[in-house]
Amino acid sequence: MIWQLQTHPADNQPNFTRSIDVSSESKPTSSGSIEISYPVPLGQAKGEYALTGLVASVPSLGISLNYDSSELPPRKLTITNSTTFEKPKVKDIKVSGS
Numbered sequence: 044m045i046w047q048l049q050t051h052p053a054d055n056q057p058n059f060t061r062s063i064d065v066s067s068e069s070k071p072t073s074s075g076s077i078e079i080s081y082p083v084p085l086g087q088a089k090g091e092y093a094l095t096g097l098v099a100s101v102p103s104l105g106i107s108l109n110y111d112s113s114e115l116p117p118r119k120l121t122i123t124n125s126t127t128f129e130k131p132k133v134k135d136i137k138v139s140g141s
Contacts, residue, residue: 044069044079045096046120052088055127059088063122066098085126094118 048061069079094117097110 044094046092047095048088048090049093049119050090052090053127055129056088056124057128057130059086059124059126059128060084061088063087063092083122083124085124087122087124089122089124092120092122 044063044065046063046065052059052061063081065079065081069077072078093112094115095112097115099108099110100106101108
């Protein structure tokens with residue numbers, strides 16, 4: 044499953060990750076559903092994410108099926124992450140020459 048940040052990233056989270064791929068974090072359940080467990084990394088941008096893609100594998104046939112957002116029910120999730128980072132300012136650069 045691929046999720047993409049739908050909101051503007053926070054100013055205090057520059058260059059934080061804005062997508063989530065939980066393909067390796069999911070497992071099928073007996074009810075025909077999947078269960079997802081995703082530990083939010085410190086560098087994950089907070090905000091609202093939308094489901095934008097899904098890859099389903101059929102190991103017995105050796106095939107994978109790809110679904111884009113138009114083929115999926117709309118699903119959203121919210122990531123809460125209090126980690127922040129302020130980009131340091133460059134105060135000076137000294138160049139010495141020969």
